Amino acid sequence: MSVFFHIDLDAFFASVEALDDPSLAGRPIVVGAAPGQRGVVSTCSYEARRFGVHSAMPISEAYRLCPQAAFLPVRMGRYAELSSRVMSVFEDFTPDTIRVSIDEASLDMSGTELLWGVPVRAAEAIRDRIRDEIGLSISVGIAPNRYVAKVASGTMKPAGLVVVEEGGEAEFMSGLRLKDLWGVGPKSRARLEELGVGTMERLLALSRETVESIFGKAGGEFVYEAARGIDPGIYASESRSRSVSSETTYERDVSDVDAIEGTLLGMAEELVARLYADGTISRCVVVKLRYGDFETLSARETRPEPFSGSSDVFEAARGLLSRKWDGRPLRLVGLGLAGLDDGSRVQRSLFEDPGERGARVERAGMDAARRGLGRLTRARLIPKPPGATPRKPS
DNA sequence: TCTGGGGTCCTAGGACCC
DNA sequence: TCTGGGGTCCTAGGACCC
Numbered sequence: 001m002s003v004f005f006h007i008d009l010d011a012f013f014a015s016v017e018a019l020d021d022p023s024l025a026g027r028p029i030v031v032g033a034a035p036g037q038r039g040v041v042s043t044c045s046y047e048a049r050r051f052g053v054h055s056a057m058p059i060s061e062a063y064r065l066c067p068q069a070a071f072l073p074v075r076m077g078r079y080a081e082l083s084s085r086v087m088s089v090f091e092d093f094t095p096d097t098i099r100v101s102i103d104e105a106s107l108d109m110s111g112t113e114l115l116w117g118v119p120v121r122a123a124e125a126i127r128d129r130i131r132d133e134i135g136l137s138i139s140v141g142i143a144p145n146r147y148v149a150k151v152a153s154g155t156m157k158p159a160g161l162v163v164v165e166e167g168g169e170a171e172f173m174s175g176l177r178l179k180d181l182w183g184v185g186p187k188s189r190a191r192l193e194e195l196g197v198g199t200m201e202r203l204l205a206l207s208r209e210t211v212e213s214i215f216g217k218a219g220g221e222f223v224y225e226a227a228r229g230i231d232p233g234i235y236a237s238e239s240r241s242r243s244v245s246s247e248t249t250y251e252r253d254v255s256d257v258d259a260i261e262g263t264l265l266g267m268a269e270e271l272v273a274r275l276y277a278d279g280t281i282s283r284c285v286v287v288k289l290r291y292g293d294f295e296t297l298s299a300r301e302t303r304p305e306p307f308s309g310s311s312d313v314f315e316a317a318r319g320l321l322s323r324k325w326d327g328r329p330l331r332l333v334g335l336g337l338a339g340l341d342d343g344s345r346v347q348r349s350l351f352e353d354p355g356e357r358g359a360r361v362e363r364a365g366m367d368a369a370r371r372g373l374g375r376l377t378r379a380r381l382i383p384k385p386p387g388a389t390p391r392k393p394s
Numbered sequence: 395t396c397t398g399g400g401g402t403c404c405t406a407g408g409a410c411c412c
Numbered sequence: 413t414c415t416g417g418g419g420t421c422c423t424a425g426g427a428c429c430c
Contacts, residue, residue: 301423302422
């Protein structure tokens with residue numbers, strides 16, 4: 001018999017802020033952009049939610065709804081630190097722990113009853129340890145598969161503990177609202193509603209063929225199975241990341257090409273450093289642009305051989321920018337490296353590449369930076385883009 | 395003063411090859 | 413005049429999630 005736990009940290013970023021500054025406890029907390037800036041709410045405390053504030057809401061609106069809240073910046077490093085401690089508690093209970101994101105994990109607890117007791121007891125033990133040792137609150141969903149456990153964990157937040165017994169998956173799902181169906185977002189719901197399918201009950205009445213005709217083969221299969229509590233395999237893929245990216249929304253729209261290229265160069269260096277640190281390579285670069293009216297487009301280039309360093313990436317990005325950008329002021333610029341590979345097959349050609357010297361110099365710079373010897377920065381990065389300061393990547 | 399940033403996966407069309 | 417079918421790679425865009 002299979003038993004999976006899905007564990008979510010409640011209002012994680014906001015809870016960490018309250019933990020680190022007890023004077024905030026019980027107050028509305030909004031973590032995200034500063035009021036007055038361009039940006040959104042990243043996470044908010046339950047006290048702030050009572051005012052209608054929620055994740056992804058424009059910060060200006062959050063401020064309008066709840067001006068008395070504590071508005072705090074995202075401190076990703078601190079959250080990552082606590083996240084690791086939480087994950088290692090999970091791993092004390094089962095080595096089969098998948099870290100789904102910074103604030104959630106999926107645990108295979110099958111066959112652990114002799115060690116930890118029945119699932120509810122085990123969940124309580126985990127909850128108590130996270131509370132006593134770290135000071136954070138969790139919600140747990142327990143179910144015969146990872147998908148239903150995930151959905152269950154979200155139905156009684158905060159501090160929830162929801163158990164779905166073997167064989168009860170379909171019934172559990174049928175009692176939910178359409179919006180609780182993980183993987184079916186606003187666009188898909190709107191589509192269903194146009195077709196008169198506004199409830200889970202109506203969705204369950206549709207045949208597999210009908211659902212596939214609405215969402216296509218893959219999407220339809222997902223929705224059909226998910227609605228019945230059959231795990232569509234949401235955590236099946238391997239965890240190695242397939243792309244890295246960085247993007248910046250300017251405080252004011254920018255049309256100065258030097259400023260935009262300066263942003264891209266900084267991103268190229270950051271991304272290539274991450275690739276080196278992970279020992280991966282990429283042959284595909286993507287540039288993303290967003291105009292003032294929110295029109296968003298992207299351009300990409302795939303090469304036969306991996307990029308040899310950040311100048312290589314930057315030059316490709318510059319080419320894509322000149323090809324795609326029409327000169328209107330940009331709200332956002334982004335850079336990504338896709339199709340990541342561990343490089344084992346192409347390692348030789350990478351080292352024989354003429355750009356290799358540059359790459360080696362760059363790696364030396366990164367190593368030096370890690371040893372605290374300071375970082376070699378290209379002159380281009382030093383002057384600030386006039387008229388617009390890119391927000392610090394966090 | 396509306397609308398972040400970092401990811402994943404899917405689709406659809408075109409190029410190209412056999 | 414009509415004109416295969418499959419497979420792979422690539423590109424651009426979009427939906428979704430945290």
